[in-house]
Amino acid sequence: MNPGQPTPPQTASRRLEFDPTTGDLRVLFPYDPELLPVVRSLPGRRWHPQSRHWSVPKAHADEAVEQLASYGFAAPVEAPERSASDRVAESSAEADPAATPSSDESSSHEPASHEPTRGRGLVPGLPTRFDDAQPVEEKSEAEAKTLSVSLLNEWVRGKLLAAFPAAVWLTGEVIGYDRNAHKKHIYFQLAEKVDGDDRPRAVVGAVLFDRERRMITRRLEGASERLTLGDGLKIRVRAKVDLYVVTGSYQIVVEEIDPSFTLGDIAQRRERILADIDKRGLRERNRSRPFPRPTFRVGLITSFESDAYNDLVNELQASRLPFDVAVRDVHVQGRYVERDVLSALAAFAEQRDSFDVVVIVRGGGSRTDLMAFDSLAIAVAVAEHPVKVLIGIGHHRDQSVLDFIAHSEKTPTAIGKRLVELAQAELEFIRESHRRVIECATRQLQAAREAVTSHTVLFARTSQLRLAEARTRLSSHAHSVQVRLAELLGRERNRLADRAHRLANHLVRDTERRREQLERFADRLPRLAQQAVAIERERTEVRSARLRSADPARLLERGFARLLDGDGKTIKSVSQVVPGDSIGVRLSDGQVRATIDDVSPDPVD
DSSP states (O other): OOTTOOOOOOOTTSEEEEOTTTOOEEEEOOOOTTTHHHHHTSTTOEEETTTTEEEEOGGGHHHHHHHHHTTTOOOOTTOOSSOHHHHHHHHHHHHOGGGSOOHHHHHHOOOOTTSOOOOOSOOTTOOSSGGGOOOSSSOOHHHHTOOOHHHHHHHHHHHHHHHOOSOEEEEEEEESOGGGTTSSSEEEEEEEEOTTOOSEEEEEEEEEOHHHHHHHHHHHHTSSSOOOOOTTOEEEEEEEEEEETTTTEEEEEEEEEOHHHHHHHHHHHHHHHHHHHHHHTOTTTTTTSOOOSSOOEEEEEEOTTSHHHHHHHHHHHHTTOOOEEEEEEOOOSSTTHHHHHHHHHHHHHHTGGGOSEEEEEEOOOOTTTGGGGOOHHHHHHHHTOSSEEEEEESSTTOOOGGGGTSEEOSSHHHHHHHHHHHHHHHHHHHHHHHHHHHHHHHHHHHHHHHHHHHHHHHHHHHHHHHHHHHHHHHHHHHHHHHHHHHHHHHHHHHHHHHHHHHHHHHHHHHHHHHHHHHHHHHHHHHHHHHHHHHHHHHHHHHHHHHHHHTOHHHHHHTTOOEEEOTTSOBOOSGGGOOTTOEEEEEETTEEEEEEOOOOOOOOOO
16 A cells, blocks of 8 residues: 555455464455455465465464555454464474573573573673672772673673563574584574665674574475575574674574565565566567477586486487487576576577577475576576577476476476477377378379370370371471472582682682792792892801801910810819829920929919
8 A cells, every 4th residue: 555545444355364273364355356466475475275265374464464454454353362473482482492491591501612692681790780880899980890891791791681581583684604504503694685785784693503403494394395594595583682792792593484484585586577577578488489390409407417417318318319418517506506597598599500499407406495596587588598498497396487487397307208209209290291101102103103004005096196197297298398409409509500610710810810929939039049148158157257266276376275184174273283293284286294383372352
């Protein structure tokens, strides 16, 4: 209801009453589409199809009564004397008296050195006010009012316990639990966050001792949907407010957790995501995609070598069908799930032509383990994926947002069986199509044979008739052709004779012209020959003169000599001889022998 809007009048058809057996609050009203979102927003609400009514756990009864009063619901006829929250706390204390010790017992409890004090009473002998402190011995006024740090922490703790004598219920998001989950006593934080802002508005330290942890674990595992405590989970806890004297740290000591609150928050988160998907018009986009035919190329998104991976792959391998599986190894639990799955979906989208389907599988687990798949970003990526996506997350009771926007099977094994069924159906379709094609082809072939036989007989008869007609036409055409050929041959003979006569005349004239040209050339030929001979003679004399001038004998006649070594080779450099060598000297009219006395090379510039 909006502020200032008048409260609707109460009607008999809208009733609230308590279940005498369980103490849960029953919400009864005729079907009203505008009222359904209000009821679905109640914490821990549940629909009972047999009795056709909604119920709210007794722990949230007061909150539900207050919220529904503005929508015309009458108060419960037999309201309990105490609030639902007090009844839950009281019943828990009765179930486990050690979880809520009395003030006397708490005050005498001595805490272990490794965990906060869990008592309830004030510290014996500690003054309520600093001014009331009386010195034991004669001390100065300043010394009498001076406290040690431990006494100060004890005094503050006493005041804190006095202000909160009973456990309180708190809601918040778990932070820092996972890194301490292996310890006996688990320290973490409970944070208050605003929607849309990941930064906490307020944080309080919390501790879960071993005994309570084991009790809470059993309760969470026994819930309608098994839960696992961990980071990022929104919880409602009953806790004692305390202060650890050693460090002076204020904290809460968790005694109990309300699973219905967490399940309700998870359900509301899922419904918010689905509402956003519906607003974008994406819910049926991928789910309505038809299965490709055939479906053999599978893109698999899962934890490699996990049970889910082995269940799916073993199912495909057992079929002995030609499946081609490409695996993208991702985290399937924790804070990296969204990052890894989005990256894998994007990779398969880029290679859309290489895959028939994309499969996301994970084994069973608690509801909180599977909560990572309730992601708007993953849901949008799956809905908008260009390849048909198959979901097999958890076991038969498990469900995530992805099951509502893509083709869903209950388990990874069921996904494998579905793919095998599709492949076998396609193979059966191919076999049946092949059989029908063979039958149709056989019938058509038989009909064709009969038609060919019939046509052969008809063709033989028709051919004989047409052959006789053709012979008659051919005889007539042959006579016409002979007459025509005779006429053509006569014309061609006349044309050839005319051309032969003209050719003979042309040859006579051409022969006469060429004879005249030869006679003129014969007159010029002696003169041209004499000129050519004279020119060649002059050239020959010039070459002879050059050869004579280059003749070595002429050089020798002019006083030059040719030096020869012992092998008769020409000596061209002083480096070829040494003093004492015998050399030959070739002159124009003979040769002499000489001995080398001295060698003097020319100086190098």
